[in-house]
Amino acid sequence: MSIQPILKFFSLVFLLGLTLQASAQSPQPQVGAVSKGSYELSSGDVLRISVYGEPDLSFEEIRLNDAGTFSYPFLGEVNAAGKTPRQVEQEITEELKNGYLRDPRVSISVINYREFYISGEVKQPGGYPYQPGLTLDRAIALAGGLTERASTRRITIVRGSSESRESERATLSTLVKPGDTITIDQGFF
Known part of the structure; x- marks a missing residue:
């Protein structure tokens, strides 16, 4: 029996241990990722709902209507806006659990985020599908780029729900969120 395969095995285990240790010490955050626990749903979002072992209660695509609700069997209208x-x-x-299933295991994921909107001095203003990690410079690229009159210093984003919309100044590296309304103003020189 040769000792070389055993040495190779232990070398791989050692290297794997170092790699795991290094990744545990310096976790890499996902910049701009939308986490399941913090993302607030609103009209236009498309959800996948899975109920383990219940294909009649599982849906591949449910779009939230203008009120942020969707219809679900047995339950009727479910209000998801702001949740x-x-x-x-x-x-x-x-x-x-209230009279339908003993121990339901429900999983919900967002499969399509609501659009963001971009207007002003871009070549193709309009609504575009949101993508996690999207920055303002990439959003401008989706809209065909800036016009020759555009100012990269006079950019505003309106964020928030319909009750609490806030306007803020933005730079090209600002992260875009679903439902944002971006305005690129004209430069004077």
Whole structure:
């Protein structure tokens, strides 16, 4: 029996241990990622709802209507506006426990985020599908780029729900969020 395969095995285990240790010491945050626990749902979002072992209660695509609600079997209209996917999971789970299923396991994920809107001095203003990690410079590229009159210093983003919309100044590296309205103003020189 040769000792070389054993040495190779232990070398690989040692290297794997070093790699795991290094990654545990310096976790890499996902910049601009939208987490399931913090993202607030609103009209236009498309959800996937899975109930383990219940294909009749599972749906590949449910789009939230203008009021931020969707229709669900046995439960009727479910209001998801302003709630996180996890909160809606818990709500559906609790409702299904009340006389429908003994121990429902519900999973909700966002498969398409609502659009963001860009207007002003871009070549193709309009609504565009949001992508996690999207920055303002990439959003401008999706809109065909800036016009010759555009100012990269006079950019505003309006954020928030319909009750609390806030306008803020932005730079090209600002992260875009679903539902944002971006305005690129004209430069004077």
